Amino acid sequence: MATTLTSKGQVTIPKQIRDALNLAPGCSVDFSVNREGDVVIHKAGARPSHKPDRFEAARGKADVKWRTNELMALLHSESEG
Structure with missing residues (x-):
């Protein structure tokens, strides 16, 4: 179903x-782009809950500041012994 951009x-x-989204004049809508690049429209406030990324809670929380050469040396020494 095509429409024209003004x-x-x-x-x-x-x-x-x-009709499918039960939209009436004055309703707010949200637009998003999914991973496949498709534009998705939702009635505002009716968007399905987003499944949280299982790594989101841990992202940015590491307190160990490894330098690449130190980490590589540690990993290399563990693989040898």
Whole structure:
């Protein structure tokens, strides 16, 4: 289902999509781009819960400041012995 982009960057959401999302004049919508590059539209506040990344809680928490050469030396010595 195609629609045309105006010079102001606006598009009309096709009626079939508005009906499926229960959108009425004045409703807020959210847009996102998924991993495949598809644009996804959600009724604002109705977006499905985002599955958290299993590494998110640990990201940026390491307190060990290894230098690359120190880490490589440690790893190399462990593999030899």
